[in-house]
Amino acid sequence: MKCSKRNILKKGVGWAATLALVLLLGAGTALGQGEAQNDLPLLPGGGVGKARDMSLPDAVFLVVRGNTSIENAYLDRVVQKFGLEVEEHKFKPDVTFDSSLVRTGTDDDDETDGFSYNTDSNDTQFQARASVSELVPTGAQFTFSWEFDKTSGDTSGSYSSDDDSTSNTWSIQMQQPLLRGGGIDVNMASVRQARITEQQNILALKGTLIDAVTTTIYDYRSFLESARQVAIVLRSLNRAYQLLEENKALIAAGRMAKSDLVQSQSNLANQRIAYQQTLNDVQQARLELLRTLNLNKNTKIKPTEMLKLPEVLPTNKQALALAYANQPAYLQAKLVLESSKQDLILAKNNMLWDLNLLVNYNRTDTNSNDQGNSNETNWSAGLYLSIPVYGQPRLSRQAQLLSARSNLLKARNSLRQSNENLQIDVDNGLRDLNIKREQVKLSREALRLSQLQLQNEQEKLKYGRSSNFQVVSYQLDLANAENTLLTAEVDYLNSLVALDQTLGTTLNTWRIAFKTQRKSAEKKVWDR
Template identity: 25%
Template sequence: MNEAVVRALDANLEVSIERLKPQIAEQRRMQALSAFDPRLDVSTVVESLERPQNTRDFFATGRAVEIMSEDNVRIEGSLGGLLPTGTRYNVTIRSYQLKNTLNREALARFYPEYTSSTTFTVSQPLLRGAGLKANMAETRIAEMELRGAEQGLRGRVDQIATSVLDAYIESLYARELVRVITDRIALAEQLRVENDKRLRQGLMAPIDVMQAESTKAAAEIELIRAQSFLVETENRLRELIFSDFVAAVDTDFDLVDRLGVVALNESLPALRNLALEHNAEYQVALQRVEAEKLRVRHARNQFLPRLDLQASVGLNGLGGDIGTSFSDYGERTQPDFTVGFVGSLPITFTAERARLREMLFRLREAETEVRRTTNRLYAQVHTAHTRVSSAMLRAASSARAVAAAEASLDAEQKRLANGLTTSFNVLRLQDELAQARVNQLEAVAEGQKALAILWGVTGVLFERYQINLVEAPGAARRS
């Protein structure tokens, strides 16, 4: 069973699809975290301008120039980003090479002129968007979605494993059913041969031989049905554990496990608690509630007015080359600085109000889904527990029935050998024994299947069956 489960999880296409979801969720988490990555921007602009001098330019320069021409190279670089506290920072360095009509003249200090500046700017939200909770909300939501995707994968794995165990147990039952019916045919044939001998000895009527032959023919019909059922169950197993059914259609399984005794010691309340603790579907529902709570908290934060503290400090210099312009920073008595507040307040809050209502509805939906999942989980646990308990009682009763039928058949066969009963009575007891064995098989198989479903629902299937998710050795051989 364990090997079949491992093979199925390795080859099943549904599991392969489900495995991609945590990887997709992880990339969404990385995208959310990337909001705090620093960014480097660089620009270089070469410009050539010609424009007539206006009155303002004349009074600003004190020089009369008919056409003002400029050939400039502007280089800017900035490094900035966002911190989890909401703080935005930016360091900008500028260096300009300026050639124009005025600095070409002999009276100009430098030709060309190089101006450089370095500015550090910081902006800190004080209300909206302030703090770790507001700025880490998307990242935390992405982390919860990742955990939800991982739980979803585990839930799908539990479902596939349960289906594999169900198909495996069904195949075991079908094989045992074929064996029981084959034994029934052998008993009928043995009785027919013995009756034929007694007929030739004049100790038995021809009707007794015909009854044995008729019983054997009826059992052979049941054998054909059982063999067809066996093919169906093994095809279901092939579909689950092979990615290419056509290539595996001729695979001959060697099912080494056997139908064992059904045993369940846990009480129903304990099983319900176990399901709430380990069931993947329930855990996914809980993760969604937590994610929606974060979205509601973030939506409430957007109702706050925007009030940001902004400050900057910088230095500038002038020189005949780039190096001189930067070294000219030391000639300043103090750096340039600015500080102030920037505020923003929506008049109607229409978008924010609609967003918050949407998040509240989604939270209510998620909480309702938790309750629905809990009810469905309890119902599944209760149903599986009832089926296991019923199967245990049926298996115990059918075992006693098999023992009684075997004893009755043995006694009746001895009576037939002594001429104290009829062949019809022996055939009837053979049928009763075969039916008792079939009933026992059905009870054990149903109990094992219900137990697999129960452990799958409670989320402890792999622990209870001691399945280690590593690559298993060959579970099948090519016929």
């Protein structure tokens, strides 16, 4: 039955949502059917006070909110977004204005042939300039400038005069490249590249979030697994203690040799050693999780998640459709190819001659007490050609063209390789899931048989039909079976997380609203 790509995506997203519910609302066992998380032992940890219950969704929320790598990524996004705004301003006007006010004075005393002359002069000059320049998508540069200059002179003393002058000049210039640098496709290339870079930056941010969430899930499950292993060892320790007490009773009744007690005592000692080791393991896992969550190392937490294994998995077709739409690395490869195409457009255009059409028009109005009023108008239009016939400029442009062609070919190869890698990763992920699901089923059956085997052997021991050594061996087998099932279930769930990461759907699965900007980061960077 054929399905459209849109339907495949809908089904894939539906699977991701179903998987999220399974992971978030999980309720199952690794330590025995029907066992609740409240059966976990109280774990020693840093700090004082009651341990804080933490579910897996709690941990995911905390890492998204407070992880240092994520916070730094959002700080970078402020600068990256502004860089796009700068490039998109390319075809908007640039306006400048400057002015000056200068006053000068001179005092001149002169004596000639017995006569004294005194002259004082004061000049005031005010200048103002403004210009508006705008680049249009064809490559044409339009510039309008205006300049106002007013000079006031006042001379007093033996000779008095007033000299005021005003000039007002404005000009319009247009320069249009006809070959190199001309054309909409060429001038829009840098803007398109900036937009591609923005998409790459957003994908990089998404990848940072996915990696942080994935690491958190792994760390949380490692902590949970270590805590469950403590519970397993405690039960093994309890069984070893009960066996020792039963052995003592059998010895007192004359039904067991006293020398057989050594086996039970040795087993009890080994279980105590294992208990100490698991306590160390759980503390290491706790600290690693706290580091990922950016929480104080003395924070006492208790994992409350229960393990439930989903039975419904996506098909290969559904998984690939999701990966093509969401996988950051694959989407990055596609963007690199698009960016390389823009580089080649610019490099090819850069090989053309410089042929520009230049048009100027300016007018100056002057008003002076001495020279009267005058108006002057000038205009010009012409073509200007520059050809790099031979030498470094031409070789440099040719090197850029060769580099652009090479980068485009490499980008195509990388995209093809990325596509193949993605298909292989999806195949491996789904196959690994199916194998691990089968391992869980086999581990559950092995645990059931191990429990039954130990019960039968304990009954035999009561009637003298089994040895103490055999019972101890079956107790160890039961503990190993419990640990094997726990590891199998955690590995299976972690394989789901790894597949989510491969597909790029981690944020969808955990219902994390992906935001390309954070207002808190913008306030910090802009210092608002």
